[in-house]
Amino acid sequence: QVQLQESGPGLVKPSETLSLTCTVSGGSVSSGRYYWSWIRQPPGKGLEWLGYIYNSERTNYNPSLKSRVTISADTSKNQFSLSLSSVTAADTAVYYCARFYGGMPFEYWGQGTLVTVSS
Amino acid sequence: EIVMTQSPATLSVSPGESATLSCWASQSVSSNLAWYQQKPGQAPRLLIYGASTRATGIPARFSGSGSGTEFTLTISSLQSEDFAVYYCQQYNNWPYSFGQGTKLEIK
Numbered sequence: 001q002v003q004l005q006e007s008g009p010g011l012v013k014p015s016e017t018l019s020l021t022c023t024v025s026g027g028s029v030s031s032g033r034y035y036w037s038w039i040r041q042p043p044g045k046g047l048e049w050l051g052y053i054y055n056s057e058r059t060n061y062n063p064s065l066k067s068r069v070t071i072s073a074d075t076s077k078n079q080f081s082l083s084l085s086s087v088t089a090a091d092t093a094v095y096y097c098a099r100f101y102g103g104m105p106f107e108y109w110g111q112g113t114l115v116t117v118s119s
Numbered sequence: 120e121i122v123m124t125q126s127p128a129t130l131s132v133s134p135g136e137s138a139t140l141s142c143w144a145s146q147s148v149s150s151n152l153a154w155y156q157q158k159p160g161q162a163p164r165l166l167i168y169g170a171s172t173r174a175t176g177i178p179a180r181f182s183g184s185g186s187g188t189e190f191t192l193t194i195s196s197l198q199s200e201d202f203a204v205y206y207c208q209q210y211n212n213w214p215y216s217f218g219q220g221t222k223l224e225i226k
Contacts, residue, residue, distance in 0.1 A: 047163065047206060047217040062214040063120075096162055105153035105210050107174070109162035 002026040004097045004110035012091075012117050018084040022097030022110060023077070030056045030075040035100050038071060038082045040093040041112070048093075053080050054102075087117045121145050121209050125218035131226040134197050140221045142190040142207035151211035154183055154192045157220075158203045166205075167192065194223075 008020035022036070029036055037052040051061035056073045070083040084091060094114050098106040122145040132138045142152070150170040155163035165174045167183035170190055180195045194201055202225050207218040 046219045047208070049215045049217070060213060064214075100210075103151075103210070105165060105168050105208055105215075106155075106163075107165055109164075112162050 002099060002108045004099065004108060006095060006097050006110045006113040008113060008115070010114060010116060012087055012115060013119050014088055014117055015086055018082070018087050018091060018115055018117070020082045020095055020097075020113065020115070021079050022081070023079050024099070025078070027099065028075075029053075029073045029078055029080050033101065035102060036071075036073070036080045037098045037100060037106065038069075039096045039098055039106065039109075041096070042090075042093045050082065050084075052100075089117050091115070092117045120214055121148060121212055121216050123207055123209055123216050123218035125205075125207055125221050127221060128219070129222045129224060131224050132197055133226045134199060136197055137193060137195045138197055138201075138223055140192040140194075140205055140223070142185075142192070142218050144188045144190075144209055147187045148209040148211035150186045151209060152183075152185065152190050153208045153210060154181075155206045155208065156201075156203050157206065163206060197223075199225075 003025045005023045012018045035052045035054045038050040051071050053071045068085045073080040094112040096112045097110045099108040100106045124143045126141045152170045154167040157163040171183045182193045184191045204220045206220050
């Protein structure tokens with residue numbers, strides 16, 4: 001059974017960089033079978049796909065955030081990470097990591113972690 | 120980006136009755152449409168993919184239909200645990216995009 005767990009600071013100051021890690025069990029982030037993604041949800045609002053990493057190095061990002069977002073993988077720890085630079089209050093959200101097969105929707109999700117951007 | 124629109128924003132239905140939720144895409148997504156259920160404080164749960172295929176462990180009272188730009192999620196014989204927010208999502212084109220959600224509440 002695949003399990004994903006987000007971790008990272010719950011509070012980030014404006015203009016700084018938000019960094020989160022997703023630890024995966026029951027599946028390998030280096031596997032060529034799966035894509036590993038980040039999705040966020042502002043409080044009381046809908047879902048926004050941020051980007052994915054595949055085969056530990058291929059990435060694809062949402063154009064709305066492309067210049068600020070980076071996703072990377074640490075295969076030795078079976079983790080993948082999100083970095084979002086120059087954050088503002090609009091980046092306050094619950095951040096989820098998720099897994100999917102190519103051409104399929106998001107099948108497995110982490111429980112999510114709330115990140116608040118505030119001074 | 121493909122814009123997904125859901126209707127209604129809120130739907131009030133009594134337990135035991137059926138609920139029909141709608142989702143439209145701004146351009147064709149073929150059958151690459153998924154439905155998710157989200158309860159407060161939880162991650163979304165995949166219900167339907169391929170517009171009409173139930174995900175593993177999803178009860179038969181959940182059914183999906185449609186293709187192209189118009190899609191429907193029907194929940195028959197509503198049970199207490201079905202009252203939640205439902206999202207549609209297209210995975211035909213990047214960036215993948217979600218609808219704004221329909222809140223299904225108890226009448």
